Amino acid sequence: MSNSQRRLEAVKQHISPEQEYRNAIDPVISMNEERAKAAFDIRSLTYLLDGGENITLLKEKVMQELERDPLFKMDDVYDLSKFEIRERTMEKFRSMLHHLQNESVDQFKKRMEIVSLIDPGFWTRFGVHYGLFVGALQSNATSGQLGYWFEKGALSLNKFIGCFAMTELGHGSNVPGLETTATFDEASDQFVIHTPTLTATKWWIGGAAHSATHAAVFAQLIVKGKRYGTKCFVVPLRDPKTYNLLPGVNIGDIGKKMGRDGIDNGWIQFTHVRIPRGYMLQKHTKVSRTGDVKEPKLQQLTYGALLQGRVTMVADSGHVSKKALTIAIRYAAVRRQFASSNANGVETKLLDYPIHQRRLMPLLAQTFAMLFTGTEMTAMYNYMMSRLDSAKEGDKDLDEVIEMLKETHSTSAGLKAFCTWNCLSTIEACRQACGGHGYSAYTGLASMYQDFAVQCTWEGDNTILTLQLGRYLISSYREALKGKKLSPGVGYLNNLHSLIGRRCKVSNLDDILSFDVIAEGWQVVCAHVVKNAGSEFEECLKRGLNVDDAYEQCSQSRLYAAKLHSFNYLFNRFADAVRKLSGNLYAVLKTVCLLYGLYTIEENAGAFLQYEYFTPAQIEFVRMSVNDLCRQVRDQAIPLVDSFNLSDYAINSPLGRKDGNVYVHYFEQVKRSNPQGEHPYFDRLIKPLIHKQSNEDDYEEELAGLEEEEEEE
């Protein structure tokens, strides 16, 4: 409602000027105004994002259950010590176990998705056992071994909690370089697990400090003096009756971290710890009673399970961004700052400032891109895994499955990296967009950053993952030159001849506002940067470098190619999803998707100009269009974040309250968390400091040193 309309309305309703002013700045009224702007059916968008009405209902059920579960109280965690958080996190196992035993796998996965948004520390602690430890069994154990460990309690947590002991103090990304040894002792039919050096100490092991009875330990298999590389072994750590450490096992607490203090990361040193031969998980490599080692023919097929984590993190980056943006955008809809000259002293909503739209609307668009891409990536992964499970060595479609595995491996690597980076930047941008209040623990964005930051490192350091994708792009490029037909994600490299040198051929600047033009532009620049990286690589080979060194030398070009390829991929998944829609939902998401496409072009304008897909004038048009699209998306910003459908409990930030009543909720939260009371250290610390000299104090009326001037005039 414009200011003059509002005044007219006030006059009609006999509202006093003061009441009129109070209404104008009332945050709840402001929020309702925004909500009334919805130009599409919010509920339909929620169903679309969730994957159907039934999933939305399930998510709502889970949010309500968690909200009512006293163990999942979340608004007081910021003032708990690390020990208190750890205890509370452990307590939550109970109710999660209950659900695990009574829900379908799909239902439980959705539950965990919500839990990861609400309590990332607990999600990690629970996930270390059910995701990593059980996952290690599933990927590496024979079916008999799997049955044995499940029988032993690994699935029911019966005298059993597992952890996943891969990384070491001196070794992270380079798994083949791990130092821990597992030496076969034929005489006793045992493996001896040993930590030979300080740097071989298992490090960052989630659940090791206080939770786990067993560890899936990755160690160098040594049989008859020969090394066979890194394999996985189940090693008992503690007596489940007493939780005393078993002989030869030394464990300590890694202690305080940037975030996720609910998970008890630990370090482990093994000193000649003996385990039965059968505790080596032998689905792939087998060691017989007499020390014969049988290695698998296709090592690649063992990697599939490792991709689950990074695929999940693409979707998670979308989910966490939803939460951060709900807070920042709802706050921006009610926070007012600086009065416009023609508004009778009513300050302007942050959301009405073009610069604030510029800070948040592109990130909102990016969130949709990550959500649709996450859905697509998950489907691609599931399909690939089902094909992989049924494929046998020697099958005729195995080659196709391996191609699919390679593409999923590389695409998920790049997307994991860029989506987690995007999400971390989004959280920080949202935090800064809340001004000073973003620095308060109680507004939720600070801890969201601290909890999320680890995602850029774990399950593959982001930079290393981007280089994996870059390597795949270069090798795909070289294969394409040799005439091989590539898989769809890199299919454009089969088309280099027509893409290189292509320019945007629109007759009107307005025609740039099209999915096809944007998609073409991305293909063209990607073709260029992949070709450049490929040529650089070949020149390195010509200069005599070996393949690995050549790849290292062109790593900056690999990273650049991987970055543009990933943005291209994200845009196309978003556009594909929008193309399937119709009606109002199509209309609103088309605008959001165009904003995403043009914003990413603007951010990478250098590439679009360097490869001359766009002219300088067209790029200037892109810049102006981003402003314009930000303004358009701003109008639907509150309905869009409403469609994310996160409850106030799940958002856990007074600034992101659905009702818009941010100041009341925030003040109450701060008071509840910090009850007023006696001064904690006046007598001990302040009194001796400031009562050193004698002095009279008088607060009575006085001039206080002010010289009175004679009145002039």
Next chain:
Amino acid sequence: MSNSQRRLEAVKQHISPEQEYRNAIDPVISMNEERAKAAFDIRSLTYLLDGGENITLLKEKVMQELERDPLFKMDDVYDLSKFEIRERTMEKFRSMLHHLQNESVDQFKKRMEIVSLIDPGFWTRFGVHYGLFVGALQSNATSGQLGYWFEKGALSLNKFIGCFAMTELGHGSNVPGLETTATFDEASDQFVIHTPTLTATKWWIGGAAHSATHAAVFAQLIVKGKRYGTKCFVVPLRDPKTYNLLPGVNIGDIGKKMGRDGIDNGWIQFTHVRIPRGYMLQKHTKVSRTGDVKEPKLQQLTYGALLQGRVTMVADSGHVSKKALTIAIRYAAVRRQFASSNANGVETKLLDYPIHQRRLMPLLAQTFAMLFTGTEMTAMYNYMMSRLDSAKEGDKDLDEVIEMLKETHSTSAGLKAFCTWNCLSTIEACRQACGGHGYSAYTGLASMYQDFAVQCTWEGDNTILTLQLGRYLISSYREALKGKKLSPGVGYLNNLHSLIGRRCKVSNLDDILSFDVIAEGWQVVCAHVVKNAGSEFEECLKRGLNVDDAYEQCSQSRLYAAKLHSFNYLFNRFADAVRKLSGNLYAVLKTVCLLYGLYTIEENAGAFLQYEYFTPAQIEFVRMSVNDLCRQVRDQAIPLVDSFNLSDYAINSPLGRKDGNVYVHYFEQVKRSNPQGEHPYFDRLIKPLIHKQSNEDDYEEELAGLEEEEEEE
């Protein structure tokens, strides 16, 4: 030393292959190798950065004193609760007071600079009184009032600790929009300080929760029903004898924050609190006994003191970046990962990876740019303030001083914003460059991020500050069009005619590696973007918008212009400083400065291509040169961070230890902070969870479900 040289050396010295391998991976030996590469005198660079040998010696003295002061123990802070940190922070006042009373102002400033690096929370708590409260007195009190408050104990902390009560729950950046009222009551010759609404609650007030006896309160002056805008009033909060709140004063604790928990931020509500008229600070606006209000003629002159904070933060961004990069670069010099195929299993140093050089070397270069710019900015500010102090209304050089004030105001606004953003990104990049260990609290980068993040918001929200600079650039541009000669920082706008359309005219690509070419390029793109922003602004005016709305409409262009202008400024200050050098110091810093210049061009390639200063081929050369310069700077990286001359105590991170012995120090730190002991909650929480069913457990030798296959062959 190359691998073959090393082996030759080993043979000569009869070293066993195993000892040879151990030497090759020994972190201390690796660090010494790096240090031996120094191609310049490290100590001379330290003197240059510090501003002379005497300042270096002073800083070293301060670091040693702090290290030996038990109150300044810093390696255990990560495991303290907020209350423990607050208490410890308060205790430190004692030793700082001692130094304050026994050192010169300049010496004490250097001490505070070191303290801010070592304990930002304490620095803030101490700075709230001495920087903000005393600063408010100095800027706003008459000399008589200043004497009165100093007499009263404000300088000696005698029954007196001050705080600075500006921001409110609903009002941050818009100081004129504050709601707190100070109403003159002529009958009693008093002001009544009042918080009329919830959103008027003073918020974020550092020191209010538990430290302060008095507040400098910013409130709306109301005299005889008329509002005169926001003025500053000293309001007593607590009885210094008991620390009980005074009548009408309600104070609470803001509680947990993202960082800096050593400072006790609080909220304050005033309910009709009466203070003597003389407690209004009346250097500028005066209120007489009879309620006559006399306002200053030149409001602008009152702003000078507000700039101190942002000027300091430019230099601070450099200092904090020094600390972060010392950690990440020293770690990269000893951390090894992945074996190169021709290195006999010795893994490669992170620092030898081109991609890792790309992650850190440009940030190292940027740190130098911020340090030299900080020095220059401080000098500019001091000169301006000295001129301002001596200038009187009506003086003939007052116009010049006001121009200078405007330039300092705007330049410092932009630099504060971009330098704090740069620094925050640098910390996070350094944290991620340390891999998983960057997530540990004990490696120091996590808390550095959390402590520093607030700098992007306080003393002026960064986005708003960039817009201030953008507004100044547009108005300078318009003045230049009218023929006015501008001050040096924006002097290039007097030269638009020759800059617009100018292209890089080098005959050899190698000639791009020149300060002059880079500086010219920056001037050209800045001229273009400022002109564009100015034209956009004028079009808005033509469309009928008022000045303020027109500025809002072109805010994205303002921000863009401010960004490029600031990078231009940073490059030029760096280049100016290098041009004054000679010998080896010149040689090394020239390379670092070229890297900075070309890296910033690469990052803003879109602008350089859009305005056609560089061709696509030249931009490609810039990209390749950045790779090359990163490699060159990498060779001097350890000597360069050594020149920052921060002691191990000041760095407070085992990964940044000067001796390179990172794993030993890190493991010791983790063990010291997390002593091994009894399980904290096994009986209460874990036992009931995992001992639900009966089960036999046996860890003896067994096949554990593994089906034995018959040996084939």
